[in-house]
Amino acid sequence: MNLPTTLCRLAGSRQVHCRSRNVSTILSRLMRVQSPSAWSFLIAAVVTLNVLTAANAADKETAAADAKTEKEMKPYKQTITGTDVTFEMLPIPGGTYTMGSPEDEADRYKDESPQREVKIEPFWMGKCEVTWDEYDIWSFSLDQKIRKIRGVDPTERDKKADAVTRPTPPYTDMTFSMGHDGFPAICMTQLAAKTYCKWLSEKTGHYYRLPTEAEWEYACRAGTTTAFSFGDDPEKIGDYAWYGDNSDDQYQKVGKKKPNPWGLHDMHGNVNEWVLDQYQETYPAPDKSVQGPLLGPLVVATELYPRVVRGGSWEDDPADARSATRRGSEEDWKYQDPQIPQSVWYHTDALFVGFRVVRPLRVPNDKERAELKLDAKKVVNQR
């Protein structure tokens, strides 16, 4: 649909003469018309403009998001259907890199060994960590409430998304008064993060999931081999990360620090990020449970604890936010949850844990999804 043509055609019958192809010029002409009928037309035109602009944006969004090959992959903005909340996805090219840190890296930990070559398939990754604005739509069923208020019927995709489990409400404020709009969602279990991805996939029609640990580190390094994606000097971390010394003891809005070479923000610091893998003390030798090169060496999770989070957080030292730093989840992360059973959805004491989503270019088939436990299993709601 061509917007200026549409407007001119609409305007023509109202004797508004305008040869301009510029939408704002057409509208400013329209503004000079004084008669009431012209005003009602003007209002109709503005509504049309809004609708068409939104449609154009949606077309663009779909085009960028519909890439079939690595070459076609572009950054795109995803709208969470039925809301005005969006998030940005950046293309991450496929490639090979060395995972883990070299023995001579300063302040490294033993669990970053042994280094290994990893092949990664292309995917998109969230430019920023998932924010409360996005997460709460799922966790509090805000999309359903918006539909109810507006009297809108659910789409087919909405219906599928509605069938995905939502968490029980948290017993207390999970932002811990650190801020909501634009701040990273925290304190969720890995199950909650995975279930969010499942819901997001149904909601948007694109396949979203958590990154594997190998994908995460690949994206974090963004082609670099230094301790951080900005080099080896921890003194420079303040430009790129919210960490113990500059965070004012709390998480900060996403995307406010410099991005890494591939445009990703807050890969170092702000909040640790969930990945799919089971945590092991060292990188395991390749065996059946270690998948590659399809998805890199994913260690398929079989135990609830520990699973891996990456990237360091607002309360960490620089060494804990290096590209290779790993951390395993612990049962203690919900020790203040006063009820039994403790909720499957919340880590009441993991104020440093969030996540970001990826979208692989090649959508795995059902068998791969099941074998590699890429998606959340169906959960019986608990508490």
Place this chain on the structure above:
Amino acid sequence: MSEKSNESSTRRDFLKASSVVAAGAGVLGNLSFASQAFAAGDDTIRVGLIGAGGRGRGAASQALSTEGNIKLVAIADAFSDRLEDGLTHINGQMQKNKTPERVDIAEENKFVGFDAYQKVLDSDVDVVILATPPGFRPIHFEAAVNADKHVFMEKPVATDAPGVRKVLAAAQAAKQKNLAVGVGLQRHHQKPYLELVDRVHNGAIGDIVAMRVYWNGGGVWDPRRTREECSGEMEYQMRNWYYYTWLCGDHIVEQHIHNLDVGNWLMKANPATGEGYPVSASGMGGRQVRTDKKYGEIFDHHAVEYVYDNGTRMYSQCRHMPGCPGNVTEHAHGTKGVVHLGGRDYSIEGENNTKFKGKYRDPYQVEHDQLFAAIRSGTPYSEAERGAYSTLTAIIGRLATYSGKEIKWNQALNSEISLMPETYAWDAAPPTLPNEHGEYQIAHPGLTKVV
């Protein structure tokens, strides 16, 4: 996880280090365990649990994680499925703690129904944990004291003024009998609160001129059962107890009591004499987003202004609205500074700037450690009056928002309006009943009579 060379410097390691302490020995080392013989004839404390829901299970597990020999020997719940489910979860916790022998409940010590609490009290127990919906607390507490049992009871301790008076009377009796009573207002056992409130009491922010306290969150569990799944109205309300004022007290009582209690604490209110509590409250509230009839009769927001005797105001908000910013904190503004408590920020701003940065143990465990240590040593221990007066503080807030009128403390304390049913039975009528559409009469400010 891996060896971390710089591990001690990060905050999360404080948490980790502290929870290890919570699971192990340490704080109670200097107490004499042999000095007290309990029902078992040795130093084993025998515990009964009344109310096997989520919090009852948590409290029982914490009680069973205290120092010394201890056993859960009796259990009660209104519903047999809740009882069995609760027992399974407590057993699971004890398995995890590698102390499975601490749950030792004979089949004949499982009691179901409205009178199940009395059967636990009649069995051979030293301590009872009262964790049913709050409306039952006064009768359970009174009966426990009559039966000479030590008590841990969850907050709030009542939902109406007659209930508060019953608890206050039983608290007196408990003192005379040297029975220990703990109440689940765990902030009194949480180090940053203890440290900063102490500083405030010592003048760190000067004289308090105003306070702000909040429990703003997304709400709690949705109704668990539909009408069709229940035997009748009484079961329906009991299963979905959070949404009925006689059972829950409304969320201003059930949750916000924590923050109101901190306000009283900051103001040095004295539970032993009943002095120093707010003299009046006024405010507004209603049902804005949680309007479906399945949400019973409680409000989803209250904003209350409390006045203390010296004119100090406490501004209070509590809200159950998903998608709005959360906030569960307390703040006091003084002539020399401000104290912030809760959330992530425990600090004093002003002439005596300070920030709490230490480690602290799980306050839910500490409150049990301290109560059971007192029981073992025979040390007087009484939190019942504090629990009762802070409950009343929350109740007058509700009375103010339900009525739209200013409510005086003494007027509320002496109120004869009881919310409780006359008869406790599955076929008895609860005190609030729906119309033919399943809708309840919601409190109407300006019309509803509350005292």
